[in-house]
Amino acid sequence: MLHHLHRILPDPRNAVVIVGFAAAGTRSRDLVDGARTLKMFGEYVPVRAEVADVPHFSAHADAGQIIDWLRNAPAPHTTYLVHGEETASETLRDRTDDELGWTAVVPRSGEAVLVR
Numbered sequence: 807m808l809h810h811l812h813r814i815l816p817d818p819r820n821a822v823v824i825v826g827f828a829a830a831g832t833r834s835r836d837l838v839d840g841a842r843t844l845k846m847f848g849e850y851v852p853v854r855a856e857v858a859d860v861p862h863f864s865a866h867a868d869a870g871q872i873i874d875w876l877r878n879a880p881a882p883h884t885t886y887l888v889h890g891e892e893t894a895s896e897t898l899r900d901r902t903d904d905e906l907g908w909t910a911v912v913p914r915s916g917e918a919v920l921v922r
Contacts, residue, residue: 818854825863826863884910884911887899888912892912
């Protein structure tokens with residue numbers, strides 16, 4: 807994908823469509839936020855292509871759907887939430903605890919967990 811972006815971003819005749827959620831710290835988020843350049847392959851590439859954001863087109867489940875899916879599972883000793891923005895993960899952690907009575911944890915970045 808980066809090779810394609812590297813080639814098409816400098817040309818204002820091109821368009822890049824960001825489909826779904828663009829996480830913080832990614833090039834997709836940088837484009838959505840209006841970055842004028844992106845660093846790729848050790849060089850800065852100008853963003854002259856049109857960038858369109860389509861944030862609600864996603865195949866991912868929302869928090870309510872995740873909770874509903876978990877209801878049908880046996881309660882684990884601990885649930886580790888390791889995907890998503892920090893605040894959204896913390897909210898899901900709280901809902902998992904409140905609605906299911908499960909112990910849920912959002913590990914810190916780089917934290918190691920021994921799973922037995």
